[in-house]
Amino acid sequence: xxxxxxxxxxxxxxxxxxxxxxxxxxxxxxxxxxxxxxxxxxxxxxxxxxxxxxxxxxxxxxxxxxxxxxxxxxxxxxxxxxxxxxxxxxxxxxxxxxxxxxxxxxxxxxxxxxxxxxxxxxxxxxxxxxxxxxxxxxxxxxxxxxxxxxxxxxxxxxxxxxxxxxxxxxxxxxxxxxxxxxxxxxxxxxxxxxxxxxxxxxxxxxxxxxxxxxxxxxxxxxxxxxxxxxxxxxxxxxxxxxxxxxxxxxxxxxxxxxxxxxxxxxxxxxxxxxxxxxxxxxxxxxxxxxxxxxxxxxxxxxxxxxxxxxxxxxxxxxxxxxx
Amino acid sequence: xxxxxxxxxxxxxxxxxxxxxxxxxxxxxxxxxxxxxxxxxxxxxxxxxxxxxxxxxxxxxxxxxxxxxxxxxxxxxxxxxxxxxxxxxxxxxxxxxxxxxxxxxxxxxxxxxxxxxxxxxxxxxxxxxxxxxxxxxxxxxxxxxxxxxxxxxxxxxxxxxxxxxxxxxxxxxxxxxxxxxxxxxxxxxxxxxxxxxxxxxxxxxxxxxxxxxxxxxxxxxxxxxxxxxxxxxxxxxxxxxxxxxxxxxxxxxxxxxxxxxxxxxxxxxxxxxxxxxxxxxxxxxxxxxxxxxxxxxxxxxxxxxxxxxxxxxxxxxxxxxxxxxxxxxxxxxxxxxxxxxxxxxxxxxxxxxxxxxxxxxxxxxxxxxxxxxxxxxxxxxxxxxxxxxxxxxxxxxxxxxxxxxxxxxxxxxxxxxxxxxxx
Numbered sequence: 001x002x003x004x005x006x007x008x009x010x011x012x013x014x015x016x017x018x019x020x021x022x023x024x025x026x027x028x029x030x031x032x033x034x035x036x037x038x039x040x041x042x043x044x045x046x047x048x049x050x051x052x053x054x055x056x057x058x059x060x061x062x063x064x065x066x067x068x069x070x071x072x073x074x075x076x077x078x079x080x081x082x083x084x085x086x087x088x089x090x091x092x093x094x095x096x097x098x099x100x101x102x103x104x105x106x107x108x109x110x111x112x113x114x115x116x117x118x119x120x121x122x123x124x125x126x127x128x129x130x131x132x133x134x135x136x137x138x139x140x141x142x143x144x145x146x147x148x149x150x151x152x153x154x155x156x157x158x159x160x161x162x163x164x165x166x167x168x169x170x171x172x173x174x175x176x177x178x179x180x181x182x183x184x185x186x187x188x189x190x191x192x193x194x195x196x197x198x199x200x201x202x203x204x205x206x207x208x209x210x211x212x213x214x215x216x217x218x219x220x221x222x223x224x225x226x227x228x229x230x231x232x233x234x235x236x237x238x239x240x241x242x243x244x245x246x247x248x249x250x251x252x253x254x255x256x257x258x259x260x261x262x263x264x265x266x267x268x269x270x271x272x273x274x275x276x277x278x279x280x281x282x283x284x285x286x287x288x289x290x291x292x293x294x295x296x297x298x299x300x301x302x303x304x305x306x307x308x309x310x311x312x313x314x315x316x317x318x319x320x321x322x323x
Numbered sequence: 324x325x326x327x328x329x330x331x332x333x334x335x336x337x338x339x340x341x342x343x344x345x346x347x348x349x350x351x352x353x354x355x356x357x358x359x360x361x362x363x364x365x366x367x368x369x370x371x372x373x374x375x376x377x378x379x380x381x382x383x384x385x386x387x388x389x390x391x392x393x394x395x396x397x398x399x400x401x402x403x404x405x406x407x408x409x410x411x412x413x414x415x416x417x418x419x420x421x422x423x424x425x426x427x428x429x430x431x432x433x434x435x436x437x438x439x440x441x442x443x444x445x446x447x448x449x450x451x452x453x454x455x456x457x458x459x460x461x462x463x464x465x466x467x468x469x470x471x472x473x474x475x476x477x478x479x480x481x482x483x484x485x486x487x488x489x490x491x492x493x494x495x496x497x498x499x500x501x502x503x504x505x506x507x508x509x510x511x512x513x514x515x516x517x518x519x520x521x522x523x524x525x526x527x528x529x530x531x532x533x534x535x536x537x538x539x540x541x542x543x544x545x546x547x548x549x550x551x552x553x554x555x556x557x558x559x560x561x562x563x564x565x566x567x568x569x570x571x572x573x574x575x576x577x578x579x580x581x582x583x584x585x586x587x588x589x590x591x592x593x594x595x596x597x598x599x600x601x602x603x604x605x606x607x608x609x610x611x612x613x614x615x616x617x618x619x620x621x622x623x624x625x626x627x628x629x630x631x632x633x634x635x636x637x638x639x640x641x642x643x644x645x646x647x648x649x650x651x652x653x654x655x656x657x658x659x660x661x662x663x664x665x666x667x668x669x670x671x672x673x674x675x676x677x678x679x680x681x682x683x684x685x686x687x688x689x690x691x692x693x694x695x696x697x698x699x700x701x702x703x704x705x706x707x708x709x710x711x712x713x714x715x716x717x718x719x720x721x722x723x724x725x726x727x728x729x730x731x732x733x734x735x736x737x738x739x740x741x742x743x744x745x746x
Contacts, residue, residue, distance in 0.1 A: 006541055007651055009673065023703055055674025055740045068702055068740055071675040073537045091709070094530035101505045104540045104563025124539045125561060201357040202404035202503065212721065219716045223422040228404075230422040232714040232721075235527050240685065240706040240733070242692045291689045293706055307716070312420060313357075313402035 002072055003153035004120060005127050011052050011069060016152070018076045019044070020068040028072070028080045041065025072152075074120040081117045081148075089303045091235045092208070093121050099308055100178040100204045102126055109176045109196050111135040111165045111183060116145035118180070123149075123157040132157060133172060137164040165189045172196040179311075182208040187221035194225050194311065203311035210304045218307050227309035234305055240293040247290050357503060359398050363586045364504050366512060370496040374512055376584065384413065391497050403503040410461055410497070418498050423717050424485070434480060446472040452495075462497040469495070482720065504584050506557050513553065513581060521550040521581075522656055523683040525731035528709040532679050533557050535736050536652040540565035543644075545668055547571045547655040552579025554656045554681075555595065564590035569645060570597045571668070573658070596641040603645055603667070609638065649673045653739075656681040661691040661735070669700070672739050680735040688735040695737055704737040 002008065002016040011017055017029045021041060029037055033047040042060025044067065049058060054071040070076060075090060102108065106126045113119055113136035122132050136142040142162040149158045163171070165183065169192035179193045186207040197203040205227065207218045219230050359365060361381045366374050369390055377385060379395050386392045391409035398407065398415070407415040447455075447469055455465055469491050470476055479487065492498075502508050510526045532554065538544060538561040548554040548570055558568045559582065570577060577597045601607050612635040620628050648671040655664055661680050672678070678701070682688050688706050695704040709731035713724040 005539065007673065007676070009649075020702065023705075053674050053741055055676070055738065057740055057742050059743060066743065068738075069675075070702075070738065073677075075535060075537065090534060091527065091531060094534040095527050095711075097534065098506055098526060098530040098557075101507065103560050104565065121534070124537070128540050128565065129563075201402055215716060216718070216721060219422075220425075220718060223425075226421075228420045228422045230716055232716045234712045234714070236710040237531070238708040238710055240689075240708060242689055242696075242704075242706060244693065291693050293685060293689050293692075295708075305714075309422065310404060312404045315405070315417060 001151075001153060004072060004074060004077070004124055005153060005157075007054075007071055009053055011050055011054060013050055015050075016072050017049060017054070018070040018072050018080060020070050026070075026076070026080050028077075036061075039067075041067060074117075074124045077120050077152075078117045081115045082144075089237070089300070091237045092303055092306060093118060095233065095235050096180065096206050096208075096306060097121065097125055099306075100180065100206055102130075102178060104129060106130045106178060107176045107198070108132050109135075109170060109172065109179045109193065111170070111181055111189060112137060113142060113145045113160060114182065115141070116148050118182075119145065119149070119158055119160075120152065120154065122180075123154045127157050130157065131159065133170070133176065134158060134160050135163045135165050135170060136160065137162065165192065170196050174199045177201070177203050179203070179205040180208065181206070184214070186214070186218045190218070190221045190225050190227075194227075197311045199314045201313050205309050205311060207307040208304050209307065210302070212305065215305045215307050222307070222309045226312060228312060229310040230307065231309075232305055232307045234302070236300060236303065238299060239296055241296055242291065242293045244289050245292055246287040248287050252287060357403055359401050359403060359501055360586075361395075361399050364584045366502040366504060366508055368500040368502055370498055371493050374502075374515070376512060387499055390499065393499075398501055401501075403501060406498050406500040408462060408496075408498045425718060435483070437478060444474045445469070446474065462495060465495045466491045504586055506560055506585075509556065509581060509584050510553065512584075513551070521553045522658075522681070523730075523732060524550055524553060524656060524681060525709060525711060525728055527711040528681060528731045528734060529554065529557055531707075531709060531734060532654055532656075532681060533561055535679050535734070536654050536677050538562065538652070542651045543567045543569075543649070545569050545571065545645075545650045545653045545671060547653075547657045547659075547664055547668070548579065549573055549657045549659075550581075552577075552581040554654060555579050556582050556585055558654065559587060559591055559595055560585065562591070562594045564588065564594055566594055567644060568595055569641060569650070570595060571603060572597055572599055575599055575601075596637065596644065598638065598641050598645060602638060602642060605646065609635075609642075612636075645671055650676065652676050653678045654681075655679070661687065662694045665691070665695075669739060674739055674741045676739050678737050678739055681732055682735075683730070683732045685733045688733050692735055695735075699742050700740060701737040702740045704735060707734050707736070708732075709734070 001014055011031060013031050013033055015031045017031060018026055019029050019037065020026050021039065031046050031050055033050055035046045037044045037046065042062045042064035044058060044060055048061065049069055052058065052069060054069060056069050057066055058069050059066045102122065102125045104126060107130055108122055108126060110119060110122065110132060113134045119132060119134050126132060136145060139162050142160055146160050149155050149160065166185065166188045173195050175198060176196050177198060179196060181189055181193065183189055186209065193205060209215055209218060215232055222230055359379065361379055364376060364378050366376050367387065368374050369387055379399060381395055381399055383395050384392050385395060392413040393409055393415050394413060406418040406420050408418045409415055452465065455468060466488065476484065507526060510529065513521050536544065538558050540563050542562060543566055544558055546555055546558055546568055555568060555570050562568060570579065572578065602609065612632065615628060617625065650672050653668055653672055655661060657664060680688060680691060685706065692704045692706055695701040711731055713727060715722055715724060
């Protein structure tokens with residue numbers, strides 16, 4: 001079985017392969033030597049893929065095209081996961097992971113699980129000795145995510161529970177180092193999230209909300225519950241398309257006109273004299289090329305606002321007061 | 324082997340300032356103990372917003388300039404997160420931190436119609452304030468006096484009152500906050516201090532490098548780091564002491580200065596191996612080590628000999644690991660031409676593994692991208708630019724930060740593959 005927590009070199013029966021046709025066209029395949037995968041690039045037998053090295057460029061059986069056999073990673077999984085909900089984007093995932101100070105050993109609370117795409121990233125980062133408690137109130141989604149975690153060797157790292165965080169809270173106290181809330185009304189879960197934090201140490205929380213009104217309400221609630229250092233960010237990745245373009249000069253522009261004039265003159269001559277004039281034998285010289293990049297015409301302009309805050313450790317005298 | 328290492332003095336080439344045998348370091352293996360500890364680096368945020376970095380030593384005092392002095396023993400053992408106010412010259416008390424105070428907008432109908440810029444509205448002069456300080460007034464008391472002496476403070480809007488108080492606090496408050504070194508806080512410090520030393524790498528870009536390279540426990544990574552060790556620091560933290568990061572460095576000795584500020588445990592520090600650009604080549608011989616009879620050596624001599632021997636053997640081990648190949652990824656943030664780095668290091672990578680190259684100048688990566696496309700070994704090389712915007716989120720005053728970093732740099736990312744002809 002392929003794991004998201006370690007690499008293997010060769011593809012075996014039962015392994016997960018990310019079949020890559022293009023950036024926009026990838027699909028997860030579980031190796032079963034009896035099966036064949038067909039797409040517009042041809043026929044690919046699983047039995048041909050088994051025994052190959054991950055990362056191999058694989059020609060189709062009928063020689064029509066090829067695809068790449070990639071080793072799964074949380075980032076590739078994000079691109080192929082069936083879109084059960086809106087998934088987080090790479091820039092957000094990266095920034096949140098750093099800001100929440102995640103590393104091997106971290107204990108995290110996530111709500112909701114959604115497609116489980118971010119859970120994969122989180123589990124990868126906190127393994128082998130950390131733990132992720134993730135909550136999803138949609139029963140079917142929770143079931144599907146649980147199956148994915150099992151198949152991907154993440155069940156030891158992730159505990160998933162089908163639970164309505166607004167109504168029932170998280171049922172966790174004094175345990176986690178970081179909280180990630182991807183909920184429409186995070187303010188209704190902040191009290192419960194606060195209780196989930198390990199009480200004697202500093203912690204970080206992130207609310208992931210697409211609308212500015214959600215951010216404002218979340219901030220008021222975070223402040224009321226004693227969270228400090230409330231910061232908000234937006235982050236994006238802008239693609240740069242790389243091209244090779246010729247750079248012509250004014251001289252080229254002049255000679256282009258001359259060639260046109262030449263042609264015209266010859267055509268006129270042909271019409272009048274009806275003789276077959278030899279083609280202009282001017283050799284076109286290739287202009288120097290320049291490697292350039294440009295941003296695409298249309299790009300992602302917004303994913304969500306990332307609101308962060310710090311949980312303050314409870315002081316000894318506060319503990320006394322509570323008791 | 325690890326036992327043997329812990330008995331020896333620490334490899335002088337790596338972390339001479341951090342005593343890895345110190346007991347305190349074992350404690351932070353436990354992620355639950357996030358307390359301020361003796362002999363560890365800590366950032367102190369001053370009322371002015373400036374940050375001071377220091378290695379805490381027990382039984383000493385730390386001077387924060389005009390803001391006062393504190394005894395290190397008063398904060399050692401306390402959890403990170405709280406702020407402290409200095410009183411009576413060198414005593415401290417915990418300050419209840421809050422994110423912000425709610426401002427009641429309906430109560431005030433003030434506006435700036437009548438506002439005129441007139442310094443004489445503040446009745447207290449510089450000399451008066453100095454006198455107050457001499458009379459023993461501190462922090463909040465002085466701020467209160469300054470506000471009382473402002474003849475038209477009441478005419479200010481609630482927002483501008485808050486702004487005024489904040490400005491005075493940055494000058495007269497005596498509140499400081501010890502901040503735990505994390506990848507974010509360490510980056511913040513070095514980025515503010517001297518961004519060019521870390522090749523202008525912004526935290527969102529660094530974070531993307533760590534995500535894209537799939538760094539995690541038990542990975543084995545090649546890193547070319549000319550960012551004072553910032554990139555290496557991020558990789559080491561995410562390895563968590565499991566796996567290897569092999570840093571290829573400029574010059575004879577590495578300059579991964581930033582690593583030490585993270586207070587890494589001995590286990591995490593041991594995941595770092597280093598080689599110079601010269602040492603990676605098989606044909607570049609390393610001067611053979613002159614093994615001696617250890618029973619003939621004593622005291623200082625023996626210590627020196629053992630250190631040299633450990634150094635030599637660590638480099639031999641690093642070369643062996645490199646030449647074995649099969650690395651799980653290549654991360655580059657270097658001054659050297661990326662194409663030449665690829666040519667040198669890609670043979671040591673396993674297939675289907677990520678390559679991420681950072682540069683603040685897009686032009687450099689554009690050339691490398693074309694080079695990658697031609698070579699046919701790299702899957703769909705792509706250049707991306709990082710974009711980050713911070714916001715002020717005070718109630719009723721939410722807007723993007725007025726000033727922000729101009730750019731976060733560029734990444735070139737690809738996956739190393741095996742082509743149709745098996746190359």
